[in-house]
Amino acid sequence: MLTLCRPVLEVAPTLLGAQLAAGGVTVRVTEVEAYAGESDPGSHAFRGRTPRTEVMFGPSGRAYVYFTYGMHWCLNVVTGPDGEAGAVLLRAGEVLDGLDAARQRRPGVPDRDLCRGPARLCRTLAVTGEYAGADLLDRGSPLRLLAPPTDPDRRLVRTGPRVGVAGAGAEPPWRFWLADEPTVSVYRPAVARRWVAT
DNA sequence: AACAGGATCCTCT
């Protein structure tokens, strides 16, 4: 049973091994990142509520979907109590079911790369802004999150800094992944901010 | 109304 209404750093590792189903494809989540709310400079919710981030302040279990770099969608699971922002970015997964549909959406891509990265995962599952706000725990939702068959083995959980996030430091470790998983995305440090002379 | 930047990915070298 998934309990999402808790602090995001507690919830994040419990999502490893969970199953995400959308667009006729089911994946096993292998990598996630936690984003706290207004206290977290790396979070979109850092500067408070906006139309885009509103869902993050709502009840847990809903989908926060955002668009970036002109062509990419990324999917988060909202966590924490109503009124408090928090979300877990789903960064990578292993396709368990619907492999034909997945391959069809990503021609020429090796199976291990189908969901290796947050935007790739969304593309393979055909997740877009239309899913924003969807209740991930509701049966009948087009976008569903199912608890792991068994709780993830703590010994297999690895932690590290978030990918591409400059705003927050490396502590606490916000990123969680499963050891020895070839589908885990490649680490990239945040790009150095261009210095603007004044 | 205009602008700068981005929780990325792909291609090319």
Place this chain on the structure above:
DNA sequence: GAGGATCCTGTTA
């Protein structure tokens, strides 16, 4: 390893 694609979002004027 470097650079471009491409457009939504929040901020500023």
